[in-house]
Amino acid sequence: MADESSGGVVLAADGTPLKASLNRAMRKNRIRALLLVTPLFLFIMFSFLIPIFNMTMRSVDNWHVGTLLPKTTAALENWDGKDIPDEPVFAALVQDLQAGAKSREIGKVGTRLNYEKSGMRSMITGSARKSKKLKEGPYKDKVLKMHKKWKDLETWTVIKRNTSPYTIGYYLNAVDMKYDKSGEVVRQPENRRIYGKLFMRTFAISLAITLICVVLAYPISYLLATLPLRYSNLLMIFVLLPFWTSLLVRTTAWIAMLQSQGVLNDLFVFFGLVDDADRLQLIHNLTGTIIAMTHILLPFMVLPLYSVMKTIPPSYMRAALSLGANPLVAFVRVYMPQTLSGIGAGSILVFILSIGYYITPALVGGTDGTLISNQIAYHMQSSLNWGLAGALGALLLASVLALYLLYNKLVGIDNMRLG
Numbered sequence: 323m324a325d326e327s328s329g330g331v332v333l334a335a336d337g338t339p340l341k342a343s344l345n346r347a348m349r350k351n352r353i354r355a356l357l358l359v360t361p362l363f364l365f366i367m368f369s370f371l372i373p374i375f376n377m378t379m380r381s382v383d384n385w386h387v388g389t390l391l392p393k394t395t396a397a398l399e400n401w402d403g404k405d406i407p408d409e410p411v412f413a414a415l416v417q418d419l420q421a422g423a424k425s426r427e428i429g430k431v432g433t434r435l436n437y438e439k440s441g442m443r444s445m446i447t448g449s450a451r452k453s454k455k456l457k458e459g460p461y462k463d464k465v466l467k468m469h470k471k472w473k474d475l476e477t478w479t480v481i482k483r484n485t486s487p488y489t490i491g492y493y494l495n496a497v498d499m500k501y502d503k504s505g506e507v508v509r510q511p512e513n514r515r516i517y518g519k520l521f522m523r524t525f526a527i528s529l530a531i532t533l534i535c536v537v538l539a540y541p542i543s544y545l546l547a548t549l550p551l552r553y554s555n556l557l558m559i560f561v562l563l564p565f566w567t568s569l570l571v572r573t574t575a576w577i578a579m580l581q582s583q584g585v586l587n588d589l590f591v592f593f594g595l596v597d598d599a600d601r602l603q604l605i606h607n608l609t610g611t612i613i614a615m616t617h618i619l620l621p622f623m624v625l626p627l628y629s630v631m632k633t634i635p636p637s638y639m640r641a642a643l644s645l646g647a648n649p650l651v652a653f654v655r656v657y658m659p660q661t662l663s664g665i666g667a668g669s670i671l672v673f674i675l676s677i678g679y680y681i682t683p684a685l686v687g688g689t690d691g692t693l694i695s696n697q698i699a700y701h702m703q704s705s706l707n708w709g710l711a712g713a714l715g716a717l718l719l720a721s722v723l724a725l726y727l728l729y730n731k732l733v734g735i736d737n738m739r740l741g
Contacts, residue, residue, distance in 0.1 A: 374719070377711075377712040377715050377716060378712065378716050379712075380708050380709055380711075380712035381492050381493065381709055381710075381712035381713040381715075381716050382488045382489060382490065382492070382493075382709075383487075383488065383489075383709065384434070384484055384486060384487055384488055384489035384491070384709075385487055386430050386431050386433075386434040386484070387431055387434060387435070387481060387484040387485050388484075388485045388486065388487055390418070390422055390427055390428065390430060390431045391415070391418040391422070391431060391481075391485070392418065393414035393415075393417050393418050394411065394414045394415045394418050394481070394485075395485040396414070397410050397411040397413075397414040397415075398411060398478075398481065398482045398485060401478070401482060403475075403478070403479060403482065403505075405475070406466075406473065406475065406478065407478060408462070409459070409460055409461065409462045412460075412461040412462040412465050413459055413460075413461050415461070415465060416453050416456055416459075416461045416465065419446075419449055419450040419453040420450070420453050420454060420456075422450055423450040423451060423453065423454060428446060428447060428450040429443070429446075429447055431446055432444070432445070432446035432447050434484065435480060435481065435484060437491070437495075437707060437709070437710070438480045438483075438484065438491060438501070439476065439477065439480050441471060442471070442477070442480070445469045445471045445472070445477075448468065448469060449465065449468045449469055449472070452468050453465075453468075475503070476503045479503065479504075479505055480501075483501065483505065489709075491709075492709040492710045492712065492713035493713045493716075493717070494507060495510075495517075495710055495713070496517050496710060496713040496714050496717055497517065497518065497717070498510045498514070498515040498516070498517055498518045516697075517694070517697065517714065520692070520693065520694040520697055521694050521717070521718075521721070523693065523694075524677055524693040524694045524695070524718075525677070525721075527608070527611060527612060527615075527676070527691075527693065528673050528676040528677045529673065530612060531612060531615050531616050531619060531672065531673075531676045532623075532669050532672045532673045532676065534612070534616050535616060535619055535620050535622075535623040535668070535669075535672050536623060536665060536668070536669060538616070538620060538623075539620055539623035539624045539627055539668065540627060540661075540665075542557075542561070542624055543624050543627035543628040543631050543664075544631060545557065546558060546561070546624075546628045546631075546632075547628055547631035547632045547634070548631075548636075558628075561621055561624050561625070562621065564617070564618065564620075564621055565621065569618065569681060569682070570681070572614075572617070572618060573614055573618075573681065573682050573685050573686060574685070576605075576610070576613065576614040576617065576686060577605060577685065577686060580604035580605040580609075580610050580613065580614075580686070581604075581605045582601045582602075582603065582605075583601075584604075584605075586602075586604065587601045587602055587604070590602065605686055605688075606686065606687065606688030606689075606691070607687070607688050607689075607690045607691055608687070608690045608691045609691075610686035610687060610688070610691055611682065611683045611686055611687040611691030611692075611693075612691075613686075614682050614685075614686045615676055615679060615682050615683070618679075618682060619672045619675055619676055622668065622671050622672050622675060623668035623669070623671070623672050624668075625668075626664045626667040626668040626671065627661065627664040627665065627668055628664075629664065630660075630661055630663055630664030630667075631661055631664065634657065634660050634661070638656055638657070638660075639652050639653070639656060639657055642655070642656045666729070670726070670729060673725075674722055674726075677693075677695070677718065677721075677722060678695055678718075679693065679695060680693060680695035680696045680698070680699050683695070683696055684696050684699070694714060694718060695718070697714060698711050698714045698715050698718070701714070
């Protein structure tokens with residue numbers, strides 16, 4: 323119990339000033355709260371923030387040439403780019419090639435330059451092997467005889483451009499652009515413009531899947547919200563059942579069902595809907611991707627809608643009917659507006675999840691049904707072009723954030739509810 327000392331300072335029961343006692347208690351509460359959120363913060367940092375930062379850095383990182391060809395990099399600083407470099411540049415190049423061949427890291431330079439100009443890896447590695455025989459200069463004529471590409475002005479332009487520790491080349495490639503022979507940014511040839519089409523296809527498929535999920539999930543959610551509890555709980559088990567099954571198993575099941583000799587085509591033939599010789603092609607195309615992904619993502623739309631519909635009092639509909647509205651008008655004007663927050667929550671959840679899917683499109687999509695995420699996985703696992711994979715991933719992340727901000731501006735994230 324607090325009392326007041328002769329000096330007019332309010333004291334706590336233990337004799338310390340009340341203000342100091344309150345500050346100490348608040349400090350303990352803040353430390354306790356910080357300790358409670360620390361595990362979550364560390365989890366988010368190591369599983370989300372650091373990988374994103376690493377991906378972003380890889381998309382602009384360009385250390386290979388400047389680090390592994392240091393003498394050539396320094397010699398090219400004063401090169402005007404109008405003609406083949408002079409003897410000092412070739413002398414520096416030979417020293418770097420010999421050092422790279424000895425350390426066995428010269429292949430990294432060739433791999434990096436090969437992303438910019440085809441054939442550069444074989445030129446670099448071959449020249450590194452031949453450079454071991456060069457004991458004294460002059461070196462220019464000897465290097466030019468090693469490979470015909472050393473006589474190409476574009477070769478030296480590419481090397482000098484990539485001596486910088488950072489580059490936007492990966493991002494240019496990710497949006498179907500490139501540097502031309504003079505160093506200007508131009509569009510890729512028509513037959514190499516693939517990433518723009520993949521981005522458009524990814525967003526189009528994600529939007530289509532989201533709309534289909536809304537149409538399918540709305541009546542299911544309404545039924546779950548209006549049925550008696552014993553029946554709705556049973557139906558909810560069927561909604562949640564896909565979560566208890568492996569994604570790979572579900573996708574494989576769709577492959578068995580959608581193929582030409584699969585279950586669905588057999589049923590169509592049995593009921594005379596299609597001829598046995600003209601079975602539908604439902605797999606390894608866009609159709610297969612949409613069907614399989616809709617099935618997988620449908621519960622993510624049902625659950626937010628159901629949780630919102632469950633909170634809508636049935637008395638609202640009865641009141642509308644008692645005031646003279648027919649059931650359709652009452653449903654559209656009274657019930658549906660109250661479910662918009664659930665539609666928004668489910669739509670943004672399904673849309674963002676579908677943008678990042680790559681296992682299902684890889685298995686059932688074929689050439690027409692693959693998404694941009696499949697290309698990111700390809701460059702991470704097969705081509706090992708992590709810079710391009712990072713650029714594609716960063717652009718995809720930026721697109722998702724832009725759509726999220728647009729959604730927040732038009733609808734308002736505060737209006738999105740999960741129940």
